[in-house]
Amino acid sequence: AIMHDAFEPHFQPIARLDDGQHVGMEALVRWNHESRGLLTPRDFIGVGEDSSLIEQVDWLMYGHVVSSMGDYPGQYMSINVSPRHFLSDNFADRMLRMLDEANQDPRRLRIEITEVALIEDAPRALRILRELRNHGIAAFLDDFGTGFSALSYLHRFPIQGLKIDRSFVSGLDGESSTESLALVRAILAMALTLGIDTIAEGIETERQRQILVEQGCQFGQGYLLGMPAPSQRREASRRRHTQRVH
Numbered sequence: 343a344i345m346h347d348a349f350e351p352h353f354q355p356i357a358r359l360d361d362g363q364h365v366g367m368e369a370l371v372r373w374n375h376e377s378r379g380l381l382t383p384r385d386f387i388g389v390g391e392d393s394s395l396i397e398q399v400d401w402l403m404y405g406h407v408v409s410s411m412g413d414y415p416g417q418y419m420s421i422n423v424s425p426r427h428f429l430s431d432n433f434a435d436r437m438l439r440m441l442d443e444a445n446q447d448p449r450r451l452r453i454e455i456t457e458v459a460l461i462e463d464a465p466r467a468l469r470i471l472r473e474l475r476n477h478g479i480a481a482f483l484d485d486f487g488t489g490f491s492a493l494s495y496l497h498r499f500p501i502q503g504l505k506i507d508r509s510f511v512s513g514l515d516g517e518s519s520t521e522s523l524a525l526v527r528a529i530l531a532m533a534l535t536l537g538i539d540t541i542a543e544g545i546e547t548e549r550q551r552q553i554l555v556e557q558g559c560q561f562g563q564g565y566l567l568g569m570p571a572p573s574q575r576r577e578a579s580r581r582r583h584t585q586r587v588h
Contacts, residue, residue: 348374349399351406355568356420356541359555366418366452368563369407370570371399400427404437408444408451410573420452420482425459429466434473449478454505456484460495468499475500482541487529496536504533506559508544515549523553530558 343349351369358365373381390396400423407419427433441448453474460467460483471481480502487507506529513522526542533540542554545564554562 343373343375344395344398344402347402348376349402349406350374350572351403351410352570352572353410353414353419354563354570356561356563357567359542359551359559359562362567364417364568365561366420367414368420368454369403369422371403372570396424397427400424401436404440406573408440408446411444411446411450413574418450418452420454422454422484423459425456425462428453428455428459428470429463434470437474437479438477447478448474451479452482452502453479454482454484457486457495460499464495464498471500485543487525496532496538501538503539503541503561504529506540506542508564511542511544511550511554511562511564512546514553515547523557526554526559527557534558 350372352372353367353369355364356366356368357363371383373386375381387396390399404421407421411419423433437451437453438448441451474481481500482503482505483496483501484505485507486504487510506526510522510525510529513519514526516522530540539561540559542550542559542562543564545551545554545562545566547566550564551562551566
């Protein structure tokens with residue numbers, strides 16, 4: 343699959359919650375399997391990690407994302423970066439070189455990391471984040487609230503945004519609405535105090551969106567706001583290929 347370039351990004355919109363305006367796109371990896379069709383990460387990430395090939399898959403993805411930037415003018419591209427990649431010695435240099443070779447603006451790229459990346463090696467993580475920020479690449483803290491959530495890390499590191507985990511969002515209009523609302527309020531209040539953006543994940547109902555807006559959440563993503571889809575250029579190329587075949 344790596345040799346045949348079978349991995350591709352599908353882009354899900356990140357939108358302003360008050361008016362629905364798209365501000366960015368998160369790149370989500372998909373495997374276009376020759377016999378099983380389109381596979382999501384849960385079908386193959388474990389195999390990739392066990393075989394140590396996941397790094398190659400990620401860098402193929404990053405290359406596709408960078409080359410797709412021109413398809414989404416005025417929006418940023420957001421990529422998921424594992425702690426292993428993020429803390430490697432050459433991650434920042436390699437990413438910046440890829441952007442430079444593609445003649446793309448680093449200020450239009452966001453990286454999404456988890457708290458584990460900050461906790462494993464805090465001094466190195468701080469150096470890398472500062473280097474990326476100096477070139478315009480900002481960082482989001484993904485799945486916030488599900489891990490250690492050490493508040494001391496938030497004011498030490500140059501983090502631009504917190505992504506509120508979908509488990510809290512889905513609970514806003516469910517049986518655990520009281521607990522979920524309390525947690526979301528706490529996260530939003532903390533982010534406001536620190537001057538950090540907030541992005542709610544997994545928004546699927548209008549009621550969830552309304553509650554988030556009322557509580558002051560700025561941005562969100564989820565099926566309500568937009569489904570993941572191939573890049574416009576890749577989809578057009580696929581349609582042309584299909585027409586030639588038939």
